[in-house]
Structure formats: C-alpha cells, structure tokens
Amino acid sequence: MRISRSSALPAAALALALTLTACSSDGSDSDGTTDSAESGGVVVTDMFGEVEVPANPQRVVALGWSDAETALALGVQPVGASDWLGVGGNGLGPWVDETYDTDPTIVGTFDVDMESIAALAPDLILWTRSTNDRAVYDDLSEIAPTVAAPPGTDVAYGTTWDGQTEIVAQALGKVDEGKKLVDDTKTLFDDTIAANPEFADKTVAVGTLYSGQVGAYVRGDTRVDFLESLGLTNTPAIQTLAEPGAFSIELSEENIAALDADLTVMFPIGTGPEVITDNPSIQGLPSARDGRLVVLGDTNLSNAFSAASVAGTRYALENAVPLFAAPLKG
Numbered sequence: 001m002r003i004s005r006s007s008a009l010p011a012a013a014l015a016l017a018l019t020l021t022a023c024s025s026d027g028s029d030s031d032g033t034t035d036s037a038e039s040g041g042v043v044v045t046d047m048f049g050e051v052e053v054p055a056n057p058q059r060v061v062a063l064g065w066s067d068a069e070t071a072l073a074l075g076v077q078p079v080g081a082s083d084w085l086g087v088g089g090n091g092l093g094p095w096v097d098e099t100y101d102t103d104p105t106i107v108g109t110f111d112v113d114m115e116s117i118a119a120l121a122p123d124l125i126l127w128t129r130s131t132n133d134r135a136v137y138d139d140l141s142e143i144a145p146t147v148a149a150p151p152g153t154d155v156a157y158g159t160t161w162d163g164q165t166e167i168v169a170q171a172l173g174k175v176d177e178g179k180k181l182v183d184d185t186k187t188l189f190d191d192t193i194a195a196n197p198e199f200a201d202k203t204v205a206v207g208t209l210y211s212g213q214v215g216a217y218v219r220g221d222t223r224v225d226f227l228e229s230l231g232l233t234n235t236p237a238i239q240t241l242a243e244p245g246a247f248s249i250e251l252s253e254e255n256i257a258a259l260d261a262d263l264t265v266m267f268p269i270g271t272g273p274e275v276i277t278d279n280p281s282i283q284g285l286p287s288a289r290d291g292r293l294v295v296l297g298d299t300n301l302s303n304a305f306s307a308a309s310v311a312g313t314r315y316a317l318e319n320a321v322p323l324f325a326a327p328l329k330g
Contacts, residue, residue, distance in 0.1 A: 040055040041053050041054040041055045042055070042170060042171070042173060044147050044167065044170045044171050045151055046128075046147050046148040046149060046150060046151065046167065047132065047148050047149045047150065047151050047152070047153050048134065048137060048148055051141075051145050051146065051147055051171075052145060053124055053145050053147065053171050054123055054124070054145070055173060056173060057076075057122075057123045057124035057171075057172065058123060059079050059120065059121055059122045059123050059124070060076055060077075060078045060079065060080075060122065060123070060124045060125075060126060060172070061078060061079065061080035061081070061107065061117055061120055061122040061124070061125045061126070061144070062078040062080065062081045062082065062104075062126045063080070063081075063082050063107065063112070063117070063125055063126060063127045063130070063140070064082070064126055064127045064128045064129040064130045064159075064164075065082070065084040065109075065129040065130065065157060065307075065308070066084070066129055066161075066164060066307050066308055066309035066312065067081075067082075067126040067127070067128055067129065067164070067168065068081035068082070068091060068092070068104070069092060069093075069096045069098070069307070069309045069310075069311055069312075070126075070128075070164055070165055070168045070309050070310065071126065071168060071172065072092075072096065072098035072099075072100075073098060073165075073181060073309070073310055073311060074165075074168065074169055074172055074174040074177050074178060074181070075174065075177065076172050076174070077100050077101060077102070077104070078104050078126075079104055079105065079120055079122070080104050080105045080106075080107050080117065080120045080122065081104040081105075081106060081107070082106070082107055082108065082109045083106050083109070084109050085303045085306065085307065087303065089103070090103040090104065090106070091104070091106055093300060093303050093304060093307065093312070094300050095300065095303075095304040095307070095311050095312055095314075095315035096309075096311045097311065098311075105120060107120075110131075112136055112139075112140070114139050114140070114143065117140070117143055118143045122143065122144040123144055123145070124144060124145055124146075124147070124171060124172075125140050125141075125143065125144050125145070125146040125147070126146075126147055126168055126171065127140060127146055127147065127148050127149075128147060128148060128149055128150070128159050128163075128164050128167055128168060129149065129157055129158075129159040129164055129308065130148070130149070130156070130157065131156050131157070132148065132149055132153065132156055132158075147167060147168070147171045149163075149167075150163040150164075150166070150167045154220070154244075154245060155220030155221070155245055155246065155247045156245065156246070156247060157221070157222070157247055158220040158221070158222075158247060159222075159308070160222065160225060160308065161185070161222065161308045161309055161310060161312070161313045162182045162185070162186070164308070164309070165178050165181050165182050165309075165310055166178055166179075166182060169181075181310045182310075185310050185313060185314060188314060188317050189229055189230070189317070192230060192317050192321055193230055193231055196230065196231075196321065196325045197231075198325060198328040198329055199230045199231035199232050199324075199325070199328065200231040201231075201233075202231075202232050202233070202261075202262040202263060202328060203232065203233050203234070203235040203236075203261040203262045203263070204224075204227050204228075204232040204233065204234060204235065204261050204262065204263045204264070204265060205234070205235045205237070205238050205258070205259045205260065205261040205263075205264045205265070205287075206221070206223050206224055206227065206234075206265045206266070207251070207259045207264065207265070207266045208248075208266060208267055208268065208269055209266070209268050209269070209271075209275050209276055209279070209282075210268070210269040210270060211270065213250055214250070214251045214256055214259075214281075214282070215248050215249060215250050215251060216238045216241075216248065216249055216251055216258065216259060217234075217238075217247060217248050218234065218238060218239055218241070218242035218246070218247060218248065218249060219234055219239060219242065220242075220247050221247035221248060222306070222308035223265075223305060223306060223308075226305070226308075226313065226316065227265070227324070230321070230324075232262075232263065235258070235260075235261040237257075237258040237260070237261075238258050238259070241258070253281060256281045256282065256285070257285065259282070259285055259287075260285045260286050260287050261287060261292075262287070262292065262328065263287070263292055263294065263324060263327060263328060264285060264287040264288065264292060264293045264294070265293075265294050265296065265324065266282070266293065266294070266295050266296070267295065267296035267297075267302035267305070267306075268297075268302075272297065273295050273296075273297030276295050277295055277297075290327075291327055292327040292328070293327075294323050294324055294327065296320065296323070301315075301316070301319055301320055304316050304319070304320075305320050
C-alpha cells in the first residue's frame, strides 16, 4: 500500500478501513497495514510503480471503467463499483453474463468520493481504466492498495481489454483464469478477421455527437483499437489531429469532413440516433451518401462497444461487426 500524502478522510472512516483490511490477513505490521509478502500476497506493477496486494482480497472496490465486470468474469464480486455507462441498477449492462449475489454499493466515477470509498473498508481498489490522475491515485492508495492502468498506458481511459483483464487477474490472484479469458477472446478476433477479409486496408473513422458537439476518436481509444485489431486503419484525417494523452478530438462544423472514410462509425451519447441521422453535415459525408455510415443507435450495443471488457468486446464482435462489414462487402 502506498502512502504518499496526507488524506482528508474522516478519522473514523479511515480507522474502519485499516481495521478491516488488517483483519483480512494473518500478517500485519505494527501500524495495522498488511504485509502482503508475508501473507502470500502479490506485487503488481502498474503505470505508477509496484503495488503490494494482499492474498485473496475480500473487499474489492472496482472503481475504474469496466473493472467491476472484469472482476466478475474472474469470479470475484466487488463490494463497490462505478457505473461508467449509466446503465443503472447494479451497473452491469445486458452484455454481462455474470451477476452479483449482493449488489455492490455504486460509487462515483469522475468525482471520486474518498470518504464513501473508505467507508466500504476495501482491501483492494481497482482503478485500471480511468483518468490516470496521479493525485487521485495517491489519495486512493492511502485507503487501500490501488492498482492503476498497466505500465505504458499514456492515454486517459486507454487501458485495453486484454491489458485490463491481465492486470486485474494479477491483483486478484487469478492469473490462469485471466489468461484463458484473453486467449479465448483473441481466438474470437482471429475467427472474425478470417471471416471478414473486407476490413483489410480500409480506413475507418469513429465519431460521436454529445450535447451538440461532434467528436472523433484516435488511437489509444478502445473503440479505435477494436476496429484496428480487425484490420481497419484509423483515417489519417482524424489521427493527425490527435493530441498527446487524449483519446478523442472535437470537430468543428468546418472539419466534420474528416469523418469521411471507407467506413464511418458513429454513436450518440445521451440522446437518440436521430441527432446523427438527421444531421445534414454528417449525412452529407460521402460515406453517408454511399451507405458506408453505420450509426449504433442501440444503446446496449454502443455501450458494449465502448465497455472494452472481455464481455463487451465479445458482444461487439458478435453484434457490431456484422453491421461494420455489411457496407464493405463487395
């Protein structure tokens, strides 16, 4: 557990967190923190360094995007979770097969409430797909061992589905189970590529419309990475506008034309698909006029496509890829 700077947590909440964390293992040092090496824990290396994680963590808070469904896929049920896609209820979309025995406490996403997280007395916090904000990470690490994005992640929310699965599996002591999930999903990718040779050497643009603002995604975003894994290439007209550390760009009315590609994929955020299908500028793109614009109007499908978990990726391979392939088939 890293201790790097003072916390603003109430003393009672922090004491509860430290007490229950200590009780989860036989090995504790004099100040109540768990010595993971002595108790059979593991050392996980994330983008910020090494994290000592206790063996068999029992109170996991899955704070990062898709951390909860990744933990569930590995057989661990978090006591706290974030609902990044706003699906409601326990935060799980219909693309997730696993369920909770007891629903977790839903905690915030962008505005991380340290007091609420400490009150859950976690012995492990997963924050593997997030803003990668070091200050937030340091505060979380004062509550419990916190595992952030894998080493080399240089874009906010840039953790890949396989990278997330592998680092969460390490933290939970489920390395073999994680490897099987990754290997099986990569096999599905291989099968999908073989069945869709039309993706090779084609360009793609991935865009969205949110509160009237048109945006596009660049490499490092999981949706672009998904499509490039199938053989497509993010269109240079978008990629050349990428900024360091950012996974998306905003497009003005004047440069919406950058969304034109062999395949244009768009989805709305917070509204229905009509904001795209009724937008004259978007519908005037050559790709739209030629029937090569795919609008993901099904919220469950666009959310699964965005989830970047094993479950979301598999759902997208089965349900979104046929939509992407249809306009490109000769």
